[in-house]
Amino acid sequence: MIEKRTPIPVGDAVNRVMKFAGTGKIEWVPIKQAYGRFLAEDLIADHDIPAFDRSPYDGFAIRSEDTGSKKNVMLKVVGEIGAGSLHAKPAEPFEAVRIMTGAAIPEGFDAVVMLELVKEHSIEGKKFIELNRAYNKGDNVSFKGEDTREGTVLVKKGTPVNAGISALLATFGYHSVPVSVKPVIGVLATGSELLDVEEALEPGKIRNSNAYMILSQIERAGAEALYFGKLEDNFNSCYRTIQTAMKQVDLLITTGGVSVGDYDYLPAIYEKLNASVLFNKVAMRPGSVTTVAEVNGKLLFGLSGNPSACYVGFELFVRPVIRKEQGNELPHLKKVKAVLGADFKKANPFMRFVRARIGFEEDGRISVTPSGFNKSSAVSSLADADVFILLPGGTRGYEKGMLVDALLLNDVSGSEWPWENIVPSYR
Numbered sequence: 067m068i069e070k071r072t073p074i075p076v077g078d079a080v081n082r083v084m085k086f087a088g089t090g091k092i093e094w095v096p097i098k099q100a101y102g103r104f105l106a107e108d109l110i111a112d113h114d115i116p117a118f119d120r121s122p123y124d125g126f127a128i129r130s131e132d133t134g135s136k137k138n139v140m141l142k143v144v145g146e147i148g149a150g151s152l153h154a155k156p157a158e159p160f161e162a163v164r165i166m167t168g169a170a171i172p173e174g175f176d177a178v179v180m181l182e183l184v185k186e187h188s189i190e191g192k193k194f195i196e197l198n199r200a201y202n203k204g205d206n207v208s209f210k211g212e213d214t215r216e217g218t219v220l221v222k223k224g225t226p227v228n229a230g231i232s233a234l235l236a237t238f239g240y241h242s243v244p245v246s247v248k249p250v251i252g253v254l255a256t257g258s259e260l261l262d263v264e265e266a267l268e269p270g271k272i273r274n275s276n277a278y279m280i281l282s283q284i285e286r287a288g289a290e291a292l293y294f295g296k297l298e299d300n301f302n303s304c305y306r307t308i309q310t311a312m313k314q315v316d317l318l319i320t321t322g323g324v325s326v327g328d329y330d331y332l333p334a335i336y337e338k339l340n341a342s343v344l345f346n347k348v349a350m351r352p353g354s355v356t357t358v359a360e361v362n363g364k365l366l367f368g369l370s371g372n373p374s375a376c377y378v379g380f381e382l383f384v385r386p387v388i389r390k391e392q393g394n395e396l397p398h399l400k401k402v403k404a405v406l407g408a409d410f411k412k413a414n415p416f417m418r419f420v421r422a423r424i425g426f427e428e429d430g431r432i433s434v435t436p437s438g439f440n441k442s443s444a445v446s447s448l449a450d451a452d453v454f455i456l457l458p459g460g461t462r463g464y465e466k467g468m469l470v471d472a473l474l475l476n477d478v479s480g481s482e483w484p485w486e487n488i489v490p491s492y493r
């Protein structure tokens with residue numbers, strides 16, 4: 067008699083998994099290797115930016131009070147500085163300093179006039195400038211602290227380092243950067259039909275594509291992959307390899323062998339491992355057979371062998387664990403509202419995750435269009451998928467133009483919890 071499985075809602079399944087997401091350790095990496103890593107400490111400004119009043123233009127530093135409301139004011143040019151140089155002598159009345167963008171405003175000067183707005187004169191070998199309007203204190207000055215004040219928390223711990231954060235890390239002298247150690251994710255493909263990538267096709271066999279897909283998904287999610295190869299559907303060899311692999315990784319992903327077929331050995335392997343199964347059926351398509359088990363707090367993800375189901379299972383269940391373990395508070399895929407770009411009439415009792423392309427309507431709204439053959443076994447539509455369209459089950463299908471929810475796959479900012487308020491689509 068085939069075991070009866072009870073499907074649970076996707077949100078409940080994600081919740082059960084997230085309870086076992088631990089917290090990683092800290093390591094220091096050179097700033098050039100920090101891109102994409104998750105900050106392990108808050109980034110706090112330890113000085114003002116700018117750290118001194120400076121010129122935003124190439125021009126002349128002047129004393130505004132010298133300009134009054136008069137025309138034809140003549141100022142004597144008493145020095146020249148480029149960015150990085152200082153003019154040490156404090157200002158005297160009717161003096162100016164030729165100053166370049168980024169240079170510190172010398173003491174006693176309080177405004178800058180752009181080069182284009184002055185007339186330059188040379189009188190008896192001395193340089194003068196002529197001004198024809200009044201200036202106020204602070205005109206054309208970039209003030210100390212106008213960008214950021216000392217003590218401001220600029221980036222919260224757990225945020226992935228982007229290009230802007232790299233600039234801040236450099237600004238504040240982070241030669242090396244505290245980041246969370248990447249969790250190590252084991253990958254093992256099961257299936258007697260699987261050929262290695264370099265092997266020629268044979269009747270009844272297919273190349274193992276899931277493993278390479280998952281290795282890429284692991285990298286996108288921000289973890290380290292450890293690949294244990296592919297195994298035939300054989301209880302003993304799968305059991306032994308899983309047992310050994312578990313010792314070397316923070317969590318293990320297997321693909322295939324997780325359903326109810328004669329050669330689907332994962333359920334029996336969980337039993338022999340004394341693993342507690344968090345769920346073995348999720349009310350979703352594809353990926354309904356996705357199974358997650360736990361042994362001594364370590365997670366075992368039994369992703370489906372079907373490529374699209376495997377892909378979806380990873381993004382919904384593994385990605386948030388990877389990100390939460392690195393201190394990220396927004397570990398889930400980001401949800402947006404979008405206009406459905408094509409009919410999707412296939413009804414299903416379960417929530418559907420349709421692989422789709424993102425685009426724009428003529429009015430500027432986001433549109434999402436299924437990216438091709440959308441069965442659980444599909445591999446081709448994954449190449450062109452940058453969102454999952456979320457279609458709640460229990461309706462008669464969906465029509466082009468309806469407003470739907472979609473989860474962004476390439477977004478790095480993430481979301482706290484996308485699993486509320488997913489309502490059947492509406493116009």
Ligand SMILES: Nc1nc2c(c(=O)[nH]1)N[C@H]1C(S)=C(S)[C@@H](COP(=O)(O)OP(=O)(O)OC[C@H]3O[C@@H](n4cnc5c(N)ncnc54)[C@H](O)[C@@H]3O)O[C@H]1N2
Nearest residue numbers: 255257274275276277322323324325330355370371372375
């Ligand atoms: N009687 C039932 N049959 C099936 C059920 C069910 O509820 N009752 N569920 C179906 C659903 S839904 C799915 S999804 C699949 C899940 O199957 P498994 O996770 O056990 O995976 P396999 O049987 O090993 O393989 C399924 C499919 O995927 C191909 N595959 C496997 N590994 C790879 C790989 N590494 N790269 C590319 N493709 C792979 C494999 O050849 C099969 O075609 O079960 C349904 N059946």
Ligand code: MOO
Nearest residue numbers: 353354355375442
């Ligand atoms: O688990 Mo299967 O992919 O629902 O199609």
Ligand SMILES: [Mg+2]
Nearest residue numbers: 323325327330
């Ligand atoms: Mg199977």
